[in-house]
Amino acid sequence: MRCFTSGTAVGIGRAGLAAGYLVGFLSLVGLSSESVAAPTPVETTIQDFFLPGTQPDTLNHPISDSNNCAACHSVPEHGFDPYEGWVGSMMGQAARDPIFHAALSIANQDADFAGDLCLRCHTPGGWLAGRSEPTDGSALMGIDFQGVSCNFCHRMVDPVYEAGVSPVVDLEVFNGVKGTNPGVAETTPNPHTGSYVVDFFDRRRGPFDLGDFSFHAWELSPFHQDSAMCATCHDVSNPIFTKQPDGTYALNDLDTPHEAFDPMDPPFDKYDMFPVERTYSEWAQSDFAIAPSDMTGRFGGDNPFVSSCQDCHMPDQDANACRIDPTHRPDMPQHAFNGGNNWVINSVRSLYDDLETGITDDIANDSIARAEYMLENASDMELSEDGSNLSVRVINQSGHKLPTGYPEGRRMWVNVRFLDASDALVAERGAYDPITAELTTGDTKVYEAKLGVDAAVAAATGIPEGEGFHFAANNVWIKDNRIPPRGFTNAGFESVQAAPVAYSYMDGQYWDDTSYAIPSGAVKAEVRVYFQLVSKEYIEFLRDENEGTDTDPMTPPSTGEIAYEQWVLHGKSPIVEMDFDTIEFDGGCPVDYNNDGALNFLDVSAFLMAYGNQDPSADLTNDANWNFLDVSMFLSLYGQGCP
Numbered sequence: 001m002r003c004f005t006s007g008t009a010v011g012i013g014r015a016g017l018a019a020g021y022l023v024g025f026l027s028l029v030g031l032s033s034e035s036v037a038a039p040t041p042v043e044t045t046i047q048d049f050f051l052p053g054t055q056p057d058t059l060n061h062p063i064s065d066s067n068n069c070a071a072c073h074s075v076p077e078h079g080f081d082p083y084e085g086w087v088g089s090m091m092g093q094a095a096r097d098p099i100f101h102a103a104l105s106i107a108n109q110d111a112d113f114a115g116d117l118c119l120r121c122h123t124p125g126g127w128l129a130g131r132s133e134p135t136d137g138s139a140l141m142g143i144d145f146q147g148v149s150c151n152f153c154h155r156m157v158d159p160v161y162e163a164g165v166s167p168v169v170d171l172e173v174f175n176g177v178k179g180t181n182p183g184v185a186e187t188t189p190n191p192h193t194g195s196y197v198v199d200f201f202d203r204r205r206g207p208f209d210l211g212d213f214s215f216h217a218w219e220l221s222p223f224h225q226d227s228a229m230c231a232t233c234h235d236v237s238n239p240i241f242t243k244q245p246d247g248t249y250a251l252n253d254l255d256t257p258h259e260a261f262d263p264m265d266p267p268f269d270k271y272d273m274f275p276v277e278r279t280y281s282e283w284a285q286s287d288f289a290i291a292p293s294d295m296t297g298r299f300g301g302d303n304p305f306v307s308s309c310q311d312c313h314m315p316d317q318d319a320n321a322c323r324i325d326p327t328h329r330p331d332m333p334q335h336a337f338n339g340g341n342n343w344v345i346n347s348v349r350s351l352y353d354d355l356e357t358g359i360t361d362d363i364a365n366d367s368i369a370r371a372e373y374m375l376e377n378a379s380d381m382e383l384s385e386d387g388s389n390l391s392v393r394v395i396n397q398s399g400h401k402l403p404t405g406y407p408e409g410r411r412m413w414v415n416v417r418f419l420d421a422s423d424a425l426v427a428e429r430g431a432y433d434p435i436t437a438e439l440t441t442g443d444t445k446v447y448e449a450k451l452g453v454d455a456a457v458a459a460a461t462g463i464p465e466g467e468g469f470h471f472a473a474n475n476v477w478i479k480d481n482r483i484p485p486r487g488f489t490n491a492g493f494e495s496v497q498a499a500p501v502a503y504s505y506m507d508g509q510y511w512d513d514t515s516y517a518i519p520s521g522a523v524k525a526e527v528r529v530y531f532q533l534v535s536k537e538y539i540e541f542l543r544d545e546n547e548g549t550d551t552d553p554m555t556p557p558s559t560g561e562i563a564y565e566q567w568v569l570h571g572k573s574p575i576v577e578m579d580f581d582t583i584e585f586d587g588g589c590p591v592d593y594n595n596d597g598a599l600n601f602l603d604v605s606a607f608l609m610a611y612g613n614q615d616p617s618a619d620l621t622n623d624a625n626w627n628f629l630d631v632s633m634f635l636s637l638y639g640q641g642c643p
Contacts, residue, residue, distance in 0.1 A: 039109075039110065039461045039462035039463045039470075039473075040460075040461050040462050041108075041109055041110055041111055041112050041461065042110065042111040042112065042240065042251065042254075042457075042460065042461060042472075042473060043112055043254060044111045044112045044113055044114065044240055044254055044255075045112065045113055045254065045255045046113045046116055046133065046135075047255050047256055047257055048113070048239065048240050048252065048254060048255065048256065048257070048258075049113060049114065049116045049117050049239060049240070050239070050257040050258070051120075051193055051194065051195040051239060051258075051268060052195050052268050053159070053177065053191070053194070053195040053196050053197050053198075054128065054177055054196060054197050054198040054200075055177075056127060056128055056129065056130040056132065057128075057129070057130040058128075058176070058177075058200065059128055059129075059198065059200050060200045060201050061200070061201050061202040062125075062128075062129055063124070063125035063128060063129070063143070063149060063151050063152050063155070064143075064151045064202065065143045065146070065151075066083070066086070066092070066143070066146050066149045066150045066151065067358070069083055069150040069151070070083040070358075071323075072215075072322050072323050072324055073150075073321060073322055073323075075320055075321070075322065075323055080317070080319035080320060080321065080332065080334075082321055082334075082335035083150070083335075084358075084363055085334060085335040085336035085337070086150060086335045086336075086337070087357070087358040087359060087363055088336065088345060088359060088363040088364060088366060088367035089335075089336055089337040089338075089367060090147075090337070090339065090341045090344065090345070091147060091148040091337045092146065092147050092148070092149075092358075093147055093344075093345060093348045093357065093359075094121070094122040094123065094147030094148050095122050095123040095126070095137075095140070095144060095145045095146070095147040096145055096147070096348045096351065096352055096357065097122070097344055097347075097348065098344070098347050098348075098351060098559070098562050098563040098566050099344060099534060099539075099542070099563050100118070100122055101137075101559040101562065101563065102542040102543075102546060102558075102559045102560045102562070102563035102564075103118070103408070103471060103542065104118050104119070104122075104136065104137060104559070105136065105546050105547070105548070105558065105559045105560060106469070106470065106471065106472075106541075106542065106545055106546060106560070107471050107472040108135055108136055108472075109545075109546075109547055110461065110463070110470045110471070110472040110473040111240065111472040111473055113133075113135050114135065114240075114472035115132075115134075115135030115136055115137065116132050116133070116135045117193060117194075117238070117239075117472070119132040119135065119137060119140075120132065120193070120194030121148070121193070121194040121232075121233040121236075122147060122148075123137070123140060123144045123145070123146075123147060124148060124149075124152045124194065124196065124198075125143060125144055125146065125149055125151075125152055126139075126140045126141075126144030126145075127194070128152075128198060129144070131144060145356075148233070151202070151204070152198065153224075154204040154205050154206060154224075155198050155199045155202065155203065155204060155205065156196055156197065156198060156199075156205065156223070156224075156229060156232070157170050157173050157174075157197040157198065157199055157205070157223070158170065158197075158221070158222075158223035158226070158228070158229075159189060159191055159197050160189045160228075161174065165222055166221075166222075166223075167203075167205070167219035167220065167221060169199070169203065169219060173197060173198075173199050173200060174197070176200055177197055190231070190269065190270055190271075191228065191231050191232045191235075192231060192232065192235040192236065192237050192270040192280075193233070193235070193236050193237050193239070193270070194232065194233055195232065195268070196232050196233075201217070202216070202217060203217040203218065203219050204216055204217065204218050204219070205218070205219045205220075205221035205223070205224060206218070206220075206221060206224055207220070207221065207222060207224045207225045207333075208220070208327075208329065210325065213325065215324060225308065225310055225333075226308065227280060227283060227284070227289070227308045227309040227310070228280075230279075230280055230309040230310075231280035231281075234277065234279040234280045234309075234405070235270060235277060235278055235279065235280040235281055236275075236276040236277040237270040237273035237274060237275060237276060238273055238274040238276055238472065238474075238475075239252075239257070239258035239268075239273050240252055240254075240258070240274075240472075241273060241274035241475050242258065242259070242260065242261050242272060242273065243261060243271075243272050243273070243274075244261060245261070248454070248475075248476075249274045249475040249476070250456065250475075251456070251457065251460070251475075258272075258273060260272045271495075271496060271497055274474070274475050275477075275497035275498070276407075276451075276471070276474075277404075277405060277406060277407070278496055278497060278498040279400050279401075279404045279405055280309070281496035281497070281498055282399075282400035282401050282404060282484070282485060282493070282496075282498050283309060283399045283400045283485070284496065285487065285488070285489070285492040285493055285495075285496055285498070286399050286400065286484075286485040286486055286487040286488070287485070287486040287487030288306065288307050288308075288399040288485065288486065288487070289307070289399075289487075290487065291307065292305035292306060292307040292311075293305065293306060293307070293486065295312075295397065298377040298397065299311075299312040299313075299315055299374065299377055300315045300334070300373070301315020301316045301317055301334065302315075302316055302317050302318060302330070302331075303315065303316050303331070306399070309399070310333060312374075312398070312399060313337055313338060313339070313374075314333040314334050314335065314336075314337065315333070315334055316330070316331040316332060316333055316334075317332055317333075317334060318330045318332070319332040320332070336366075336367070336370050338367075338370040338371055338373070338374045339371060339374065339405070340371060340374065340375055340403060340405070340410075340531060340533060340576075341371055341533055342368050342371045342372055342375070342533060342574065342576055343368070343533065343570045343571060343573060343574055344533070344566075344570075345359065345364050345367050345368060346364060346368075346570045347566035347567075347569070347570050349364060350566060350569060350570070351562070351566070371576075372576050375531050375576045375578050376576070376577070376578055376579075377397065378396070378397055378398045378402055378578065379394055379395060379396060379397055379398075379402055379483075379529060379578050379579055380394075380395040380397055380579065381393065381394055381395070381527065381529055381579035381580075381581055382395065383525075383527055383581050383582075383583040384583075385518075385583065385585055385586055386515065387592065388517060388518050388591075388592055388593075389515045389516060389517055389518060389617075390416065390515070390516045390517075390518055390525055390527075390583065390585075391513055391514070391515050391516075392414050392416065392445075392513065392514045392515075392516065392527055393511050393512070393513050394414065394445075394447075394483060394511060394512050394514075394529055394579070395483075395510065395511040396483040396484065396485055396486075396510045396511065398485060399485050399486075400485055401482040401483060401484055401485065401498070402447065402482060402483045402485075403447065403448075403482060403531060404482065407448070407449035407450075407451060407480075408451070408469050408471060408538055409469070409533070409534045409535045409537070409538025409539065410448065410449075410532070410533060410534070410535075411439075411446055411447065411448040411531075411532055411535055412446070412447040412448070412482075412529065412530065412531045412532075412578070413430050413432075413439065413441070413444055413445060413446040413447065413529070413530055414429070414430050414444050414445045414514055414527065414528075414529055415428070415429065415430040415431070415432065415444065415527070415528045415529075415530055416428065416429040416430060416444065416516050416525055416526070416527050417525060417526040417527075418518065418519050418522035418524075418525050418622075419522060419523065419524050419525065419526065420521050420522060420523055421523050426519050426520075426521050426522045426622060427519045427522065427622040428440075429443045429444040429516055429616070430443065430444030430445075430446075430530075432530065432575060434571075434572065434574075434575070436536075437535075437536040437572040437573070438536060439532075439535075439536075443616050444514070444516075445481075445512070445514040447481055447482050447483060447512075448479065448480075448481070448482065449477065449479065449480040449482060449501075450467050450477075450478040450479040450480075451467070451468070451469075451474040451476065451477055451478060452465070452466045452467040452468050452470075452474055452476050452478050453465060453466070453468060453470060453473055453474055453475060453476065454475055454476050457473055457474075457475050461473055466478070467479075468541075469538055469541045469542075469545075477501045478501065478502065479501055479502045479503070480498075480499075480500055480501040480502070480503065481500060481501075481502070481503035481512075482500075483505075483510065483511065483512050484500070484505055484509065484510055485510055486510045487508075487510075488505060488507065488508065488509060488510055489507045489508070490505070490507055491507075516616070517615075517616055517617030518585055519619075519620065519622045520620055520622075520633065520637065522585065523584065523585055524582060524583060524584040524585060525582065525583050525585070526580070526581075526582050527579075527580070527581055527582070527583070528577055528578075528579065528580045529577070529578040529579040529580075530575045530576065530577060530578065531575065531576045531578050532573050532575045532576075533573050534567060534573040535573070536572070539563065539564050539567045539573070540564070542559075542560040542563050542564065543558075543560040543561055543563070543564035544560070545560065546558040546559060546560030546561070548560070548561075549561055591603055591607065591634055591637045591638050593606035593607055593610070593617075594606055599638055599641060603638070604638070607634050611626055611630065611631070614626050618630060618634075620633040620634055620637075621633060
């Protein structure tokens with residue numbers, strides 16, 4: 001099922017309508033009289049989401065079509081193709097991502113005009129062209145759907161001017177930016193949430209000196225190899241909330257740009273706003289930000305020493321980047337921007353024609369393979385036997401939390417399969433059913449972040465207090481047990497609003513241990529670490545909470561329904577195996593509960609406590625029931641004594 005840019009669907013029925021409406025990116029709110037009731041949105045205005053940087057309708061030269069870049073920067077004959085790498089990335093498809101569209105709809109439902117916050121990073125060209133209003137994206141057109149495009153990135157300006165390093169013309173750019181809104185600080189030394197500065201003219205920046213090159217205007221820019229560039233969209237803050245002295249986040253006065261609680265603070269300091277994502281700040285508090293680390297080439301490229309975001313996500317290789325510039329560079333960055341997205345690129349192909357997106361079978365397959373390669377190398381796992389328990393250590397080998405990024409629906413977990421001498425399954429922890437997409441979470445470790453709303457926001461919006469997926473209205477972190485990177489300190493992560501929540505890590509700890517009771521009859525275990533991009537709970541929320549959701553098959557589907565249909569079509573967010581190992585047990589004593597090598601009343605007491613709490617270690621029959629059969633087995637094993 002495909003469709004064209006015009007919004008004409010190829011195919012019939014509801015699926016065809018879904019494609020047509022998504023490509024047109026039409027606002028579906030209010031199309032159906034049977035729409036699901038929604039909470040009352042926060043009565044914010046576009047002013048509440050104002051952020052510094054270059055403002056809409058201020059460019060002398062608009063962001064140009066990335067297809068123009070392909071003429072010179074698609075060089076497969078040299079074994080390198082920066083254009084195709086970008087096309088196959090979620091940077092290139094950021095404005096076509098159906099999960100983004102569905103989340104955008106919910107954001108606008110929860111807080112009026114909140115979509116402006118999303119559009120400025122997912123379609124910066126469209127935002128700069130003044131087409132982010134209405135904030136549902138219905139005014140977007142043409143090249144706006146090229147997402148984070150070539151011309152946009154290569155016109156970005158370092159917001160911190162450094163004499164002798166920054167291009168001299170940047171001073172001219174800063175003067176123009178400051179003039180767009182007199183009296184308001186228009187640039188920030190700590191960028192986030194799309195508060196970018198962009199050259200008004202089409203002067204393309206990069207890290208290489210092109211010498212006598214006149215095909216297009218260019219400037220030498222060290223900023224393009226600096227992680228601070230990535231902070232522009234990979235630290236995300238919600239400016240409608242302000243951090244209070246007690247550490248909570250309260251809704252601002254409405255219809256006004258963000259102001260700090262302390263009048264002495266800069267008005268647009270991201271660490272004064274509610275933190276939604278802190279990927280860059282996590283890196284900034286890691287060892288990688290201090291000095292390069294030898295990662296033995298695990299993330300690809302020719303340089304084993306990595307420090308910046310670009311070193312891992314755009315690793316260097318020996319290549320030529322341009323047809324008309326024959327220079328062969330030993331440190332040419334790849335432009336694939338690999339992350340953890342292993343399936344949405346296929347949903348883009350289902351909803352848009354390849355002639356529009358530029359995606360081919362090879363490009364899509366290569367993109368998914370690169371994402372899975374990154375995930376497989378992002379962690380290591382160690383197994384050990386500790387008395388009657390199996391210990392699983394997951395080690396974070398990335399430069400940020402694991403997993404990181406957009407927190408809603410993204411998770412990683414440990415799966416343990418205990419086997420007997422004939423390889424029959426004795427018990428499983430963290431079981432996942434690919435048919436139903438359901439994960440058994442109560443008996444294993446799931447690494448994830450959970451956000452929600454407090455009582456004040458619940459009273460103002462009707463959103464239930466506590467955990468939820470309401471991106472634009474959330475103002476509390478309820479859980480964050482994601483594994484920190486090398487160099488982690490509690491004080492450092494607290495300072496950038498990224499401290500663990502309802503969990504703890506020691507300073508310097510970039511791993512996490514989980515203990516599993518070895519069930520009776522198990523002689524070995526297979527252990528895996530899995531990653532999933534979009535959970536069943538999140539995709540059902542996007543489907544069910546969207547105001548356009550309707551049961552009438554002739555009604556155009558909502559963006560949430562479109563996202564759900566694509567999720568089902570493409571394997572229900574297929575899980576990725578990050579680590580796998582096996583361990584054979586030495587044959588410990590399953591009823592020696594305190595692991596002291598002797599059986600006595602202390603073990604009986606420990607078993608009864610575990611039994612009363614329905615702890616998995618007391619389910620000796622491995623049937624997920626705690627009853628007389630478990631007690632009987634305990635007494636039998638206890639009577640036999642430890643070997």
